[in-house]
Amino acid sequence: MQGQDVLFSSRNPNYQTPPLLYAALNRECSFILDPATDKDNWLQTPKFYTREMDGLSQSWADERFFLNPPFARKNAKKGIDGFPIEPWIKKSWKESLEGGATGVLLVPARMDTKWFHRWVMGKAEEIRLIPHRVVFWLNEIESSSGAGFPSMVVVYRPPGGFTYRPTRLSVWNYLGSAA
Numbered sequence: 761m762q763g764q765d766v767l768f769s770s771r772n773p774n775y776q777t778p779p780l781l782y783a784a785l786n787r788e789c790s791f792i793l794d795p796a797t798d799k800d801n802w803l804q805t806p807k808f809y810t811r812e813m814d815g816l817s818q819s820w821a822d823e824r825f826f827l828n829p830p831f832a833r834k835n836a837k838k839g840i841d842g843f844p845i846e847p848w849i850k851k852s853w854k855e856s857l858e859g860g861a862t863g864v865l866l867v868p869a870r871m872d873t874k875w876f877h878r879w880v881m882g883k884a885e886e887i888r889l890i891p892h893r894v895v896f897w898l899n900e901i902e903s904s905s906g907a908g909f910p911s912m913v914v915v916y917r918p919p920g921g922f923t924y925r926p927t928r929l930s931v932w933n934y935l936g937s938a939a
Contacts, residue, residue, distance in 0.1 A: 775828065775897070775898060775907070776798075776802050776828075776896060776897035776898060776899075776900065777802070777803060777826075777828045777866055777896070777897070778894060778895055778896060778897060778902070779897075780934060780935065781866065781934045782803050782826065784934040785864050785913065785934075786803075789824050789826070789862065789864055790824060791803075791805050791824050791825060791864070792805060792806050792807055792825065793806075793807040793808065793809075793820060793823040793824070793825040794807075794808045794809070794825065794826055794827070795808070795809045795815035795816075795818065795820055795825055795827055796809065796811075796815045796827055796828065796829055796848065797809070797810060798810060798811075799812075802897075802900075803826065805826065807823070811830070816847055816851055819855075819859065820851070820852075820855040820859060820861045820863070821855060821858075821859030821860060821861055822859060822860045822861060823855075823861045823862075823863075824861070824862045824863075825852075825855075825861060825862070825863045825864070826863075826864050826865075826866075827848060827852060827863060827864070827865045828865070828866040829845050829848035829849070829865065830843050830845075831843055831845035831848075831868075845867065845868075845875060846874070846875040846878075846879070848865075849867065849875050849879045849880065849914070850875075850879050852865055852879075852914075852916050853879050853880075853883050853884070853916055855916075856916035856917060856919070857883075860918045861916070861918070862915075862916065862917050862918070863915070863916040864913060864915050864916075865913065865914040865916075866894070866911060866912075866913055867911065867912060867913075867914055868909045868911060868912075869889060869910040869911055869912040870909070880914055880927070881927055882926075882927060883916070883927070884914045884915060884916055885915050885916060885927065885928065886914070886915040886927065886928045886929075886930070887913070887914055887915075887927055887928070887929050887930075888912060888913040888914075888915070888930050888931070889910070889930070889931050889932065890910065890911045890913065890931075890932060890933070890934070891931050891933055892906065892933070892935070893906025893907050893908075893910065893911070894906060894907050894911045895907070
């Protein structure tokens with residue numbers, strides 16, 4: 761299928777969230793904001809920020825947001841500049857801690873990274889490991905196979921006065937028995 765090489769590489773930071781995955785989370789949270797969407801507002805949230813609007817520089821305070829952050833690993837040999845994921849995760853935590861926001865993130869399940877230990881473990885309320893490879897979309901076309909990496913959902917909620925809390929860990933199959 762068109763675009764498969766991009767889906768299995770770090771060349772394109774603009775993977776689109778699968779509609780079924782988003783719908784399952786939106787039923788729980790009723791999202792208002794997508795701080796990192798495309799010009800077409802793929803998920804149709806009431807509020808959104810595109811790359812040109814620079815979602816990282818905007819306030820997400822008191823919002824219920826869904827974030828599939830753009831990311832790409834730097835690779836000088838392949839001419840890939842990179843687009844780091846850590847600033848998005850750090851901002852999500854800070855907006856929940858300082859701004860009263862509730863945030864749900866779809867991110868790679870990379871528990872061996874600095875960003876995971878700095879901004880997720882002990883700061884997120886919940887981590888949901890997805891037991892299969894997520895089938896992302898690109899240019900509104902569903903991939904014919906899953907991503908080249910495992911994924912997880914990270915949930916931040918206002919801490920109610922605590923900056924550290926034990927992070928709940930679970931396995932979440934949004935496809936139910938279809939996976």
